[in-house]
Amino acid sequence: MREITLRQIEVIRAVMLRGTISGAAEHLGVSAPGISRLIKHTEESLGLRLFERRAGLFVPAVEAGAVFDQIREVYNGVENLQMALDSLHKGHDVRLSFASAPSVAQFIAARAIRSLRGRYPDLFIDLNILKIEETIDYLLLERGEFVIMSSPVRNPGIENEEIAVGRLVAILPEDHPLCAQEVVSLHDLAQEPLIGVDPSDPYGAFVAKPFREAGIEMTQSVRGRFAQTVVSLVRHGLGVAVIDEFSVAEVYMPGIARRPLKEEGSISIYVVRKKGRVLSNFAEYAIKQFRKELAEAAQHWQVPATRRRE
Template sequence: MKELTLRQVEVVRAVMIAGTIQGAANLLNVSAPGISRLIKHTEDGLGIRLFERRAGVFVPAQEAHSIFAMLEQVHRRMDNLNAAVGALQKGHDFTLSFASAPSIAQFIAARVITGLRQRFPDLDIDLDILKIEETLDYLLLEQGEVVIMSSPLDNPAVESIPICEGRIVAIMPEGHELAEKSAVSIRDLIRYPFIGVDPDDPYGRTLARPFLDAGLSPRHAMRGRFAQTIVSLVRHGLGVAVIDEFSVAEVYMPGLVRRPLVEPAVITAWSVQKRGRQLSSFAEQTVHLFRRELAKARARETWDRAPD
């Protein structure tokens, strides 16, 4: 016994609604001969007559009335299915939970969420800002799908994937004498009150690396835990600092001057997830957007103009 395909259901219903082959072709935006052939092929394959031809009009055959009633049910269910798929494509009835380190969340996360909202306008988004010691519980307890960090997580229960490498840069308040330079050495920076992050913190250890590589040990006039704190203290004229470029990725940052370091120094952004967990398509898109936005920030020259 031959079975109807979904395409045949669609064509038979179109002929039933339009009453003519040409009308059905117009509904489906295809050629009339193709519709005519498919109707004949369907009737021959089923061994029953679906339509009676009356003066060029196709009328459902008496014996096929029960079939047409079921075809209409199938079509309604397909409409419902397509509506559900369409809603899912927009993110309807789904909550995407992910987290970011404060340094990356400052500017990059907002750009990522903008991209997500453009593609999935109905998606419910839950963004957490985490310290590195909070990340493991967040992922293992499945409070969120992925965390974007400035350090990898050394634990076999999670997987850390590098997604972008950025520069460590020097920052100073506007009007500072180091702002006269087009690039700043770490040896220049340590001559001034220096603001940093505890080197025992993974982020602080990364920021301290260029000094340690040069055999220097910077003395902190004051310390902050997060990049935003460092930026605020520098803006208020309390000292100078080094920081990852993602934390100062805004084009215009009044009160702050950014300069490249003479010594090469880099930081890596990582995507961290529970090992073995399959990310949702929304989370995969989130990681893709972080990769893209971090790379754009890396490529963009945001150095503030040095005096001529």
């Protein structure tokens, strides 16, 4: 009978995560020759090739895919067990730390946290609001488990997963003449004082894209750093704006009118995490609730294609 020990599982996972023997040794705090010998012994005892050697890297062998799937499950179980033991040791001092972009944090995060609190009433929740440039340090230094962002984060130590796609919408002061229209065109908005975010900013680039694709010059009269600032400026009658639907996903927004755009414009929302990090059950459930709340918010602004083409 072929058997495998927890130590072998730990070593295989380390090689899988780091891609090299030396990287796995550093990860586990042991010598590289010991890792190499254990991998070789494990492959021989199992009668199975676990890794392919490609240009100095150890890549999981295709035929061992089922083994690696089970190793992930086992390791997740071990980590979850350790988390449960730590939680018992600390009593009620159980916490979940995560972060969000300002646009999602405004309304969607509060709804997700409400569901999270309902399931885990004693859980301490630490929500941070981050700019995209702050995300890398936050995750790699493990200050939090995940970040909800409106742009993917480009770093080899970080992975991005799209969890929602939303539309861009127009926002207007509630007494603006364009409020009489059910759907607003970018051509109409371009004739008004435009409020927005710098197009060189990742968020600002999303907002500027439909103008560029429609061949419309976007001249901003006022700029803000965050979507919430843009909303406030519009509310005070300083102009109109194009913004993502999640930033205005509240039932009551006094002073603001929201209208679908005639032209296509979308924004993706990502959950961003440190590559290889095993998330807690709390984090997994929180992400599930973000998916749910983002999907429900997006349904409010679904406009039939025939109407957009009118």
